[in-house]
Amino acid sequence: MKRTTLLILCLSCFLAAGAENGYDLWLRYKPSGNQTYRQHITAVLTTGSSPTMKAVRDELTRGLSGLLQTAITHSTAVNRDGIVIAGTPHSSPLIHNAGIAPLLQQAGEEGFIIVTKKIGDKKCILISGNSDVGVLYGAFHFLRLLQTEQPVEQLHIVSTPRIKLRMLNHWDNLDRTVERGYAGFSIWNWHTLPGYIDQRYIDYARANASIGINGTVLTNVNANATILTKPYLEKVKALADVFRPYGIKVYLTARFSAPVETGGLKTADPLNEEVRQWWTKKVKEIYTYIPDFGGFLVKANSEGQPGPQDYQRTHADGANMLADALAPFSGIVIWRAFVYSNENPADRHKQAYDDFVPLDGRFRPNVMVQVKNGAIDFMPREPFHPLFGAMPKTPLMMEFQVTQEYLGQGTHLVFLAPLFAETLQSDSYQKGPGSTVAKVIDGSMDGHPLTGIAGVANIGSDINWCGHPFAQANWYALGRLAWDHTLSSKQIAEEWLRMSYSNDERFIGTASKLMLESRDIMVQYANPIGLHHIMGTSHHYGPAPWVNDLNRPEWNPVYYHRADSTGIGFNRTATGSNALAQYHPEARARWENMLTCDEKNLLWFHHVPWDFRMKSGRSLWDELCYQYYTGAERAGKMRDTWQTLQPYVDRQRFEQVSMLLQIQHEEAIWWRNACLLYFQTFSKRLIPAEYEKPSKTLEYYKSLQFPFAPGI
Ligand code: BDP
Numbered sequence: 001m002k003r004t005t006l007l008i009l010c011l012s013c014f015l016a017a018g019a020e021n022g023y024d025l026w027l028r029y030k031p032s033g034n035q036t037y038r039q040h041i042t043a044v045l046t047t048g049s050s051p052t053m054k055a056v057r058d059e060l061t062r063g064l065s066g067l068l069q070t071a072i073t074h075s076t077a078v079n080r081d082g083i084v085i086a087g088t089p090h091s092s093p094l095i096h097n098a099g100i101a102p103l104l105q106q107a108g109e110e111g112f113i114i115v116t117k118k119i120g121d122k123k124c125i126l127i128s129g130n131s132d133v134g135v136l137y138g139a140f141h142f143l144r145l146l147q148t149e150q151p152v153e154q155l156h157i158v159s160t161p162r163i164k165l166r167m168l169n170h171w172d173n174l175d176r177t178v179e180r181g182y183a184g185f186s187i188w189n190w191h192t193l194p195g196y197i198d199q200r201y202i203d204y205a206r207a208n209a210s211i212g213i214n215g216t217v218l219t220n221v222n223a224n225a226t227i228l229t230k231p232y233l234e235k236v237k238a239l240a241d242v243f244r245p246y247g248i249k250v251y252l253t254a255r256f257s258a259p260v261e262t263g264g265l266k267t268a269d270p271l272n273e274e275v276r277q278w279w280t281k282k283v284k285e286i287y288t289y290i291p292d293f294g295g296f297l298v299k300a301n302s303e304g305q306p307g308p309q310d311y312q313r314t315h316a317d318g319a320n321m322l323a324d325a326l327a328p329f330s331g332i333v334i335w336r337a338f339v340y341s342n343e344n345p346a347d348r349h350k351q352a353y354d355d356f357v358p359l360d361g362r363f364r365p366n367v368m369v370q371v372k373n374g375a376i377d378f379m380p381r382e383p384f385h386p387l388f389g390a391m392p393k394t395p396l397m398m399e400f401q402v403t404q405e406y407l408g409q410g411t412h413l414v415f416l417a418p419l420f421a422e423t424l425q426s427d428s429y430q431k432g433p434g435s436t437v438a439k440v441i442d443g444s445m446d447g448h449p450l451t452g453i454a455g456v457a458n459i460g461s462d463i464n465w466c467g468h469p470f471a472q473a474n475w476y477a478l479g480r481l482a483w484d485h486t487l488s489s490k491q492i493a494e495e496w497l498r499m500s501y502s503n504d505e506r507f508i509g510t511a512s513k514l515m516l517e518s519r520d521i522m523v524q525y526a527n528p529i530g531l532h533h534i535m536g537t538s539h540h541y542g543p544a545p546w547v548n549d550l551n552r553p554e555w556n557p558v559y560y561h562r563a564d565s566t567g568i569g570f571n572r573t574a575t576g577s578n579a580l581a582q583y584h585p586e587a588r589a590r591w592e593n594m595l596t597c598d599e600k601n602l603l604w605f606h607h608v609p610w611d612f613r614m615k616s617g618r619s620l621w622d623e624l625c626y627q628y629y630t631g632a633e634r635a636g637k638m639r640d641t642w643q644t645l646q647p648y649v650d651r652q653r654f655e656q657v658s659m660l661l662q663i664q665h666e667e668a669i670w671w672r673n674a675c676l677l678y679f680q681t682f683s684k685r686l687i688p689a690e691y692e693k694p695s696k697t698l699e700y701y702k703s704l705q706f707p708f709a710p711g712i
Helices: 003-017 036-040 051-068 101-107 132-147 199-210 230-246 273-289 315-329 348-359 417-425 437-441 469-483 489-500 505-526 557-561 585-589 599-605 620-643 651-683 698-703
Strands: 043-046 083-087 112-119 122-128 156-159 165-169 215-217 249-253 295-298 332-336 367-372 396-401 452-456
Touching: 036 051, 043 051, 051 083, 051 132, 051 199, 051 230, 083 132, 101 112, 101 156, 112 132, 122 132, 132 156, 132 199, 132 489, 165 469, 199 230, 199 469, 215 452, 230 249, 230 273, 273 315, 295 315, 315 332, 315 348, 315 367, 367 452, 396 417, 396 437, 417 437, 417 469, 417 489, 417 505, 452 469, 469 489, 469 651, 489 505, 505 620, 505 651, 620 651, 651 698
Parallel strands: 043 083, 083 122, 165 215, 165 452, 215 249, 249 295, 295 332, 332 367, 367 396, 396 452
Antiparallel strands: 112 122, 112 156
């Protein structure tokens, strides 16, 4: 066969199979099988000339042209049925006179409405809001309706965000490495900014706006003060200018010792007048570049970071100093509660609560305290943080981790919406039953106007942004839940699958089930029954429950699992560390008694004898074996299930996911074998005969090294 013929043949095979690299995320705008929407849409009419309204026009044009497979016509008059009219009552007399004022009132500042309305005798679709960005959110939602094949002939939608600040926290360093990043390098190219605006910055803003994200912290919480210097502020300004039309504000991490490191001062004491002046000037300077700068995110006195306690001041002293500098510009401080110290012998679980609860009511109104979903870290399963429900006078912001530091990193398919929902739906009992964490976070519990949810981003320079094709779903889920925490994980999974892959019901049914089970499966093969923090040192990749030689006690996995000849688990009851006392009594009751404790968190709160009878009737040891073996087996089933979905998925992404699910299965077996062989040295019990024996020795698993694991 001639080479050219071969080439043409290969090319046509390739096109037939289809290939997508994932860059378009959930904004692919491919025509779907069922195009009933075609008959309801004939043209677009947008009004207003702001950059945001230009973004609305561009997105509707792009989206509808793709979905309808024809160049969309722009109309200047309502001269036919099916015109999609987008604008605010301020920019569009048509909308102003459309009789939708009461609906718009419900939409609030950032919300939107999408309604079918007669304008004259023409049936139109109106997308509107009280601000241009509201219209933009509405445009994205309208496109989502088409992408997911929702009926559009009679629309009546009003949607407002339940949370005010919906943010991504990038843990990106100025050298472009990403702490706990598994998708390549940072997308911020500090070297070529501000002159070069990568198309990625614009597409990043589009993707975020499409799910309602309205804030981004560009830099790592382990901050480098260089970001606050003039040349870098010019670069930050360039990014802020790109993001502004999409409703996204820029925030920066502030290194507490910046006045010393970049300002030449001798101290960073928050009560020192010179230090306060330095920050006041610095903040003023930032606002000359970025007039709508959001504020600072601060990690202080945690894991070696500088902070006010270095000067015998409190977290409130530190936060308030920055808040005072930001207040004249309406900026805010987001002060992290992720603090623990090796000088403090108390259970790490208790330290943030001990530090922060006494400060409740002592923060300025423009300070939020950002609390991780759980008290230890971002474990695969973690009881909600006891600070939720314990600081009624302070607006608490939720911090989730979207990047999968502890959940299989770049190689495991783990859909995180169920994890996020589990925390948000947990009952803190702050004011009796029904005091969910979601109500604490959305301000309804204590009447806070300032509310927020942040997610540690999983975005990098990989062509598909997130590394694992399914990791995109976690970025998507964060935004959707921050907008509306009542959405179910199932709805979010299905939306994402429909937009990212296919509307075919056979695909959706199977793929969404796979996603919805994935987090439970991961917990089973890695951290069952409440085990936690037993991962490899430093890179946190894979199992290493045996590690016991790190400087800080609470960095060692043995600190958390406490396995010995009598049993396993951390006694956090009154006879142990008593971390349970930090929860309201009714919340505590779920876990307090070993006999009735929710078994999902049993070893989180109790040191349990190896022969303890579990609800299944098995002994604890047998149950541990059962969970690890079942988890690994289910990971294998995920891989097999994916194979049945080949007809619905383009070749490239199908193969990527196939390879990754194979790795996930192998790594699940690795977790299972390494953990059981190690815990067996304490339990002195056999792995039940029905299970296949681990093929390698404990020594083998202990010897594994990963010097170049990403994300450190
Ligand atoms: C831990 C990460 C570490 C972060 C820290 C934090 O391992 O890289 O700096 O959280 O949130 O989970 O500050």
